Amino acid sequence: MTPPDISKLIxxxxxxxxxxxxxxxxxxxxxxxxxxxxxxxxxxEAEEALxxxxxKIWTKADRFAVSDLSPISWLVAxxxxxxxxxxxARRMKQTGLDEAAEIADPAPGPEALAVAGDEGARIHLCLxxxxxxxxxxxRGAYLVGESYAELAERHGVPLNTMRTWLxxxxxxxxxxxxx
Amino acid sequence: MTPSDHHEPELGGDEALAAxxxxxxxxxxxxxxxxxxxxxxIEFARLVEEWEAxxxxxxxxxxxxxxxxxxxxxxxxxxxxxxxxxxxxxRASWWNSLGLWRGLAxxxxxxxxxxxxxxxxxxxxxxxxxxxxxxxxxxxxDVRYLALYDEAARTxxxxxxxxxxxxxxxxxxxxxxxxxxPASLGVLGDADHLEVTPSEDLQGKFAAGAVxxxxxxxxxxxxxxxxxxxxxxxxxxxxx
Numbered sequence: 086m087t088p089p090d091i092s093k094l095i096x097x098x099x100x101x102x103x104x105x106x107x108x109x110x111x112x113x114x115x116x117x118x119x120x121x122x123x124x125x126x127x128x129x130e131a132e133e134a135l136x137x138x139x140x141k142i143w144t145k146a147d148r149f150a151v152s153d154l155s156p157i158s159w160l161v162a163x164x165x166x167x168x169x170x171x172x173x174a175r176r177m178k179q180t181g182l183d184e185a186a187e188i189a190d191p192a193p194g195p196e197a198l199a200v201a202g203d204e205g206a207r208i209h210l211c212l213x214x215x216x217x218x219x220x221x222x223x224r225g226a227y228l229v230g231e232s233y234a235e236l237a238e239r240h241g242v243p244l245n246t247m248r249t250w251l252x253x254x255x256x257x258x259x260x261x262x263x264x
Numbered sequence: 265m266t267p268s269d270h271h272e273p274e275l276g277g278d279e280a281l282a283a284x285x286x287x288x289x290x291x292x293x294x295x296x297x298x299x300x301x302x303x304x305x306i307e308f309a310r311l312v313e314e315w316e317a318x319x320x321x322x323x324x325x326x327x328x329x330x331x332x333x334x335x336x337x338x339x340x341x342x343x344x345x346x347x348x349x350x351x352x353x354x355r356a357s358w359w360n361s362l363g364l365w366r367g368l369a370x371x372x373x374x375x376x377x378x379x380x381x382x383x384x385x386x387x388x389x390x391x392x393x394x395x396x397x398x399x400x401x402x403x404x405x406d407v408r409y410l411a412l413y414d415e416a417a418r419t420x421x422x423x424x425x426x427x428x429x430x431x432x433x434x435x436x437x438x439x440x441x442x443x444x445x446p447a448s449l450g451v452l453g454d455a456d457h458l459e460v461t462p463s464e465d466l467q468g469k470f471a472a473g474a475v476x477x478x479x480x481x482x483x484x485x486x487x488x489x490x491x492x493x494x495x496x497x498x499x500x501x502x503x504x
Binding site: 139153 | 290292295318321323325332335338344445
């Protein structure tokens with residue numbers, strides 16, 4: 086299904102069109118389940134999160150109309166933010182980094198980076214301009230929702246150092262994307 | 265860090281907060297504050313959206329995984345069951361399941377039509393060099409495969425350079441085209457050189473940009489038809 090079709094489905098969902106919502110779910114739930122699974126790394130919790138994500142999409146679909154994001158990016162952002170909120174709440178209760186370490190982190194190799202196509206290529210090139218460990222921190226945070234505390238521990242640096250690293254990396258990324 | 269690092273500019277203020285929220289690194293309480301602010305402060309909401317847009321291409325690395333059908337059923341109950349009067353709820357769920365079966369019947373007719381349609385299509389014109397390679401890897405694992413797809417021979421030759429599945433587990437190979445769910449190409453045996461012949465209906469998926477991925481699955485392969493374990497290696501096909 087092409088992006089314009091998904092746009093229409095989201096807009097129709099905002100008008101409480103249940104058939105459009107069903108179709109939207111059919112077209113996009115695999116991708117969003119992939120997001121939830123990746124961040125939460127637990128099937129049962131990801132299934133629960135996926136339901137909540139689509140409840141949000143059903144109730145907040147009208148917000149898509151005022152967003153400049155592509156429909157898939159908008160949906161992924163809803164799913165990511167929800168899954169990250171969930172894991173942040175969960176990790177307050179447990180300190181288990183062991184589980185997080187089991188996640189096969191996607192930090193993609195150069196070949197995989199080319200997957201991204203024209204629109205995505207730029208950010209991957211910009212990430213390549215960063216030091217490898219800093220680029221890995223950005224990707225790790227984005228894809229699996231690692232917190233500052235977890236990143237600091239994994240990279241063996243104090244939390245404030247990690248914050249400085251990331252903020253510098255983000256600055257460089259922004260400059261590079263605007264070049 | 266090198267001394268020159270100290271002179272590097274860093275993102276600050278609201279811009280940093282917006283980027284950190286999008287990246288997902290903030291603790292729970294701060295995320296809550298930021299979420300409230302997004303609702304109340306249009307300027308700030310715009311900063312957040314700009315960062316969502318900048319980083320969104322990274323989302324392409326989320327591999328689609330088919331969710332169990334029970335999730336959609338539970339979702340429908342959650343969203344729409346309240347609208348049904350309590351007395352007729354049993355009947356409603358009966359109707360829902362009928363609807364589900366009708367949906368499945370329609371889906372299979374559509375699937376059949378697609379298969380028939382494919383068969384009726386004239387053969388795709390061959391490009392001069394219908395061969396693709398992909399290097400499959402993931403820096404977090406030691407698994408590495410080299411894949412070569414020969415369109416004329418319709419086979420994928422795989423060389424395992426490194427890594428092996430633990431006892432009681434198997435590697436499974438998938439092809440992913442755009443945002444389509446992964447399609448299984450089968451379980452990879454424990455050999456360093458393998459040939460895989462994709463079924464007819466998957467042949468069309470092999471093109472430059474398509475992704476090959478290896479996931480870790482229970483022995484015998486994924487029980488669901490979609491990846492259930494971590495992706496231990498992936499790479500995209502490049503034309504050679």
